[in-house]
Amino acid sequence: MPLAIYMLGLAVFAQGTSEFMLSGLIPDIARDMHVSIPASGSLTSAFAAGMIIGAPLMAILSLRWPRRRALLIFLAVFLLAHVLGAVTTSFGVLLATRVVGALAxxxxxxxxxxxxxxxxGPDAKGRAxxxxxxxxxxxxxxxxxxxAVLGQxxxxxxxxxxxxxxxxxxVIAILRSVPATGPGSAETSARRELRSLRDPRLLVTLLLGALVNGATFCTFTYLAPLVTDVTGFGSGWVPAVLALFGLGSFVGVTAGGRMADTRPMPLLVAGGAALLAGWIVFAVTAGNPVATLVLIFAQGxxxxxxxxxxISQALYAATGAPxxxxxxxxxxxxxxxxxGPSFGGIAIGAGLGYRSPLWVSALLVAxxxxxxxxxxxxxxxxxxxREEAPAPAR
Known part of the structure; x- marks a missing residue:
């Protein structure tokens, strides 16, 4: 793998930290900004909305730029949004920085x-x-x-x-290591890329991705109350449990990247079936501490x-619209x-208990x-x- 790809991964690490870190900072932000906890929680919703809306819009906007320039612009805007968020005393400005940061x-x-x-190479998209x-x-x-530790x-x-x-x-590494231009970067036609997105295989892959990720975050969002109220762990275990899920995620994405280019269908079929079975077993055995720890890692x-x-299969399915x-x-x-978290919240709100997000996750994977x-x-x-259709008469 070229060094530049690992530098892109470093930037994604910073962005992923920004996306998820508010879960431990919401009370302090609410107190400092003199707003309610739900209002402070809207910072997370604003970031999610910016990611959903911004991904296709920013991708279209960037088509006229060389890739290195686009990456530098987006990363610089992301960086400046966090500097402004760190110094502002206005909750409205902080909320705006979350939206701008998400778009970038x-x-x-x-x-x-x-x-x-x-x-x-054309056969290494999964590893990249x-x-x-x-x-x-x-x-x-x-x-x-x-x-969370810094916040405390x-x-x-x-x-x-x-x-x-x-x-x-x-920023420095991208400036020095990412090629200034890329295939179709500055000259790519948005209309041509949009036409390539009509492939039914791509649309199905995107739907599958939404369902699987919905299942993942449905349970991940409510993992803390699950392990404290159902499994019986003390609150001090929560950071370790979250880290265990993250460690499993890292192992999964690393192993998946090695197989995604060579044997994607066996991985998706066997992995999808195992994922469904895992959510069901987790829902049944959530009261057992040993089973819970094993399944948290395995499901991650x-x-x-x-x-x-x-994701790699979506890129393979749309080679004309990377x-x-x-x-x-x-x-x-x-x-x-x-x-996913919304569906899990509905289940909990209906009085089905903290096991219910696990069943919702199983349903989404099913x-x-x-x-x-x-x-x-x-x-x-x-x-x-098509094979059975008669050949046209000559």
Whole structure:
């Protein structure tokens, strides 16, 4: 893997830390900004909305720029948004910086996926994708807990400064190591890329990605109350449990990247079936501490192995639209990240208890497997009809 891809992964690590770190900073922000906890929580919703809307829009905007320029612009805007967020005393300005930071993050990830896959051979998109997504999983393992520690020691603003500081070496490295232009970077036609996105295989892959990621974040969001109220762990175990899930995610995205280019279908079929079985077993055995710890690691690994493979398959399915495919893949996965916790919250609010997100996760994966089966049947049926169609008369 070229060094530049690892530098893109460093930037994604900073961005992933920013996306998830607010979970430990919300009370301090609310107190400092003199707003309610729900109002402070809207900072997370604003970031998610910016990622969903911004991924395709920023990808389209960047089509007229060389990839290095686009990456530098998006990363510089992301960095400056965090500097402004760290110094502002206005909650409205802080909210705006979250939206702007999310838009820049979405654009960077869309272009970064295209740039990374362009720097490797045509059969190595999965490995390149896994390096970038590895930055997100490392953020879960190290970045988010570190942000919480900084917030406790020096206040929530120090976490924003840390994200900005970590972004600086990525800016320098991208400037020096990413090619100034890329295939189709400055000359790419947005209309041509949009036409390439009509491929049914791509649309199905994006839907599957949204469902699988929805399942992942449905449970991850409510993991803390699950392990304290159902499993019986003390609150001091929560950071370790979250880190265990993140460690499993890193293992999964790394292993998935090695298989995604050579054996994607066996990985998706076997991994999807194992993922469904894992959520069901987790829901049944959540009261057992040993089973819970094992399944937290296993489900993190399976979720990100399958999820990262679906992203690489989206890029394979849209070779004529590498930037927009990355943008729409980013949007689809963030739709899942926003919808999954909402479905889990509805189940909990209905009085079904903290095990219910596990059942919702199982249902979402079951829907993904059913969708994949129907799509495969339709594709085979279409191929058979084409083979049986009589040759045109001459």
């Amino acid at each position: 993050n979405a654009g960077f990830l869309a272009v970064g996926l295209a740039a990374a896959t362009a720097m490797v 994708t896994s390096v970038l997504l590895g930055g997100v999983t490392i953020a879960c393992v190290a970045g988010v807990p570190a942000g 020691m020096w206040g929530w603003r120090s976490a924003f400064w840390a994200v900005a500081i970590v972004s600086v070496p990525a 690994a399976l979720s990100f192995a399958v999820g990262s493979t679906l 930037t927009l495919a990355g943008g729409f893949a980013t949007a689809a996965f963030n739709v899942g990240a926003a919808a 829907l993904a497997l059913a969708t994949a089966g129907v799509a495969l049947g339709v594709r085979r049926g279409t191929a058979n009809r």
